[in-house]
Amino acid sequence: ERLYGFNRWGSPYFSVDKEGYVCAHPAADDISVRIDDVIKEAATKGIKAPMVIRFQDLLRHRVERLNKAFADSIRDEDYPGHYRGVFPIKVNQLREVVEEIQDAGENHCYGLEAGSKPELMIAMAMHQHSESLLICNGYKDEDYIRLALNYRKIGKDIIIVAEQLSELEMIISMSKELDVEPLIGLRSKLGTRGEGKWAMSTGDNAKFGLTSMEILEAARMLEKANLTESLCLLHFHIGSQVPNIITLKNAVVEATRYYCQLQKMGFPMGFLDVGGGLGIDYDGSRSNYESSTNYTLEEYARDVVYNVKQICGLMDVPCPNLVTESGRAIVAPHSILITEVTGRISKRDSLLTVRKDEIKHQVVADLHEILNGRNRYGNLEIYHDAQQKKEEADSLFSHGYLDLLGRAQAESLFWQICNRLEKNISKTKGYQPEELIGLSELLSDQYVCNFSVFQSLLDHWALDQLFPITPITRLNERPTVNAILVDITCDSDGKVSKFIDLEDEKQYLPLHPLKKGDSYFLGIFLVGAYQDIMGDNHNLFGRVNEVHVFLDEDEDDGFYIEDTIQGFRMKDVLEGVQYSAGGLCQNLKKQIDKATKADLVKPRDGVRFMELYEEQLQKKTYLDIEQKKK
Numbered sequence: 001e002r003l004y005g006f007n008r009w010g011s012p013y014f015s016v017d018k019e020g021y022v023c024a025h026p027a028a029d030d031i032s033v034r035i036d037d038v039i040k041e042a043a044t045k046g047i048k049a050p051m052v053i054r055f056q057d058l059l060r061h062r063v064e065r066l067n068k069a070f071a072d073s074i075r076d077e078d079y080p081g082h083y084r085g086v087f088p089i090k091v092n093q094l095r096e097v098v099e100e101i102q103d104a105g106e107n108h109c110y111g112l113e114a115g116s117k118p119e120l121m122i123a124m125a126m127h128q129h130s131e132s133l134l135i136c137n138g139y140k141d142e143d144y145i146r147l148a149l150n151y152r153k154i155g156k157d158i159i160i161v162a163e164q165l166s167e168l169e170m171i172i173s174m175s176k177e178l179d180v181e182p183l184i185g186l187r188s189k190l191g192t193r194g195e196g197k198w199a200m201s202t203g204d205n206a207k208f209g210l211t212s213m214e215i216l217e218a219a220r221m222l223e224k225a226n227l228t229e230s231l232c233l234l235h236f237h238i239g240s241q242v243p244n245i246i247t248l249k250n251a252v253v254e255a256t257r258y259y260c261q262l263q264k265m266g267f268p269m270g271f272l273d274v275g276g277g278l279g280i281d282y283d284g285s286r287s288n289y290e291s292s293t294n295y296t297l298e299e300y301a302r303d304v305v306y307n308v309k310q311i312c313g314l315m316d317v318p319c320p321n322l323v324t325e326s327g328r329a330i331v332a333p334h335s336i337l338i339t340e341v342t343g344r345i346s347k348r349d350s351l352l353t354v355r356k357d358e359i360k361h362q363v364v365a366d367l368h369e370i371l372n373g374r375n376r377y378g379n380l381e382i383y384h385d386a387q388q389k390k391e392e393a394d395s396l397f398s399h400g401y402l403d404l405l406g407r408a409q410a411e412s413l414f415w416q417i418c419n420r421l422e423k424n425i426s427k428t429k430g431y432q433p434e435e436l437i438g439l440s441e442l443l444s445d446q447y448v449c450n451f452s453v454f455q456s457l458l459d460h461w462a463l464d465q466l467f468p469i470t471p472i473t474r475l476n477e478r479p480t481v482n483a484i485l486v487d488i489t490c491d492s493d494g495k496v497s498k499f500i501d502l503e504d505e506k507q508y509l510p511l512h513p514l515k516k517g518d519s520y521f522l523g524i525f526l527v528g529a530y531q532d533i534m535g536d537n538h539n540l541f542g543r544v545n546e547v548h549v550f551l552d553e554d555e556d557d558g559f560y561i562e563d564t565i566q567g568f569r570m571k572d573v574l575e576g577v578q579y580s581a582g583g584l585c586q587n588l589k590k591q592i593d594k595a596t597k598a599d600l601v602k603p604r605d606g607v608r609f610m611e612l613y614e615e616q617l618q619k620k621t622y623l624d625i626e627q628k629k630k
């Protein structure tokens, strides 16, 4: 448990029980569900890994925790305003996710945010509570604004946030045309620079928001159009996953100054929207590293409330109601990606035993001597000598002076030397040179996992975002294999070779040896934000299976699976790239008929082949590991 850092990144939602099984605590209490039980239950419904497990109760808990944090801070600070959070649909658009969040937010007037026209279509239909807000961000065209204004006309608190002056022009003219009083917000391009992987959302080169000059111009345009009363919100977004609380504090202070200035200019205002940015401590280090946060959700809420109150007090302006657009912090923890290890690639498996009398080449003899001769030198020097000889052997092979057997002997000896050095180092206490520490990484096995990094872990591939990864079972057994993970795409980028910093900060994951015939599942945690929707169809693997889990005390294992979503079948992904199943079958059939006529294949075997092809079109895209086990 300690090795994988559960109590650092997982608390209070994930832990390990005495028998070594990973458990989820979706309601952040003692009620726990073994992930392995969920995998087994899913199998009875025909759902296999790779799959996403969603804990719906965990989503509810996040919504409640965020709202409680703000309610507590508002009470403690005696803040004379309300909290009206919204969930940004872009972070996870799945209907079941949005429904659960809306349901959990009912008593908190928790609303929705849309960042595009399709998201607005969802938000308008799903927005249920009359007192909650619907915030419209993103680039807008006439249709976007027309939809929003019509929604306003039916009495809804929909606020259209202008990202550009041209949008404001459209909002003004269309409100007149539709005879509706709009609710308008302005997005400001703050000077405070973001921090972390998504830092470009503010600053001079940000693609969104209005500069101070444009905000003055916007104020003038609204006055001229007699829409002073419509300006009710100032918005900013500093970027997702802000690791450092200082950045957030500074941004809140700057934005509150903008808010107060506008209020003093005679606009009614009423809402300050601090956007997203509230991060997740993916690596559990509670630091300002990119995959971490040096603050908690509660500290964030306190800082927003305190700083807004202080600046408003200084400027003698009534405190606004507070809006946040935190999506990552709401949804990231609720889902786990489960992948099954399907095989192992090891540098140690196929090593040759090289006898001295079999050696035909000097370079092989030299490596044999390094491995078996009297050890007079230090570990680092031995390593350098071995490296030089290995490179020499590679080069001799390329130039035709070393045959295949000679090269295989040289490589085998080199890896045996590395193995021995690694063992020596692990027994030695104290400082070790970096090159020697790197040996464990060099010797790591590759565990082949049935999933696609491009579909399920895009931020890891694109931005080196780290996610906690652990085995789901056997956590009471010491892991003895150092491994990196490779996926089943035909792309060498399809791998995970950077992990959250464990005790010794090495770039491999300690895992258990695979047992023949037994499944070995890995869980990739905190993947509920952005990953589902951003994944792509590289190699045509497509969407994975899903199960939606609810807690139920009446069930023996404490849960039930309410819903399953089937991953893509081959037919689905092929149709996505314009192939019809019928057309493909016809094309193949023509080729089989030709082969049958040419007596290359018996008609019966040709028919069987055709049946196999048709059957496969209905099957899932990922590997069927059960077949391999048989």
Ligand code: PLP
Pocket (backbone or CB within 6 Å): 088, 091, 115, 137, 237, 239, 240, 241, 275, 276, 277, 278, 279, 325, 326, 327, 328, 329
């Ligand atoms: N609001 C806006 C305008 C955004 O662009 C985003 C995403 O970057 C969010 C909210 C969600 O932010 P977070 O991922 O920090 O929850």
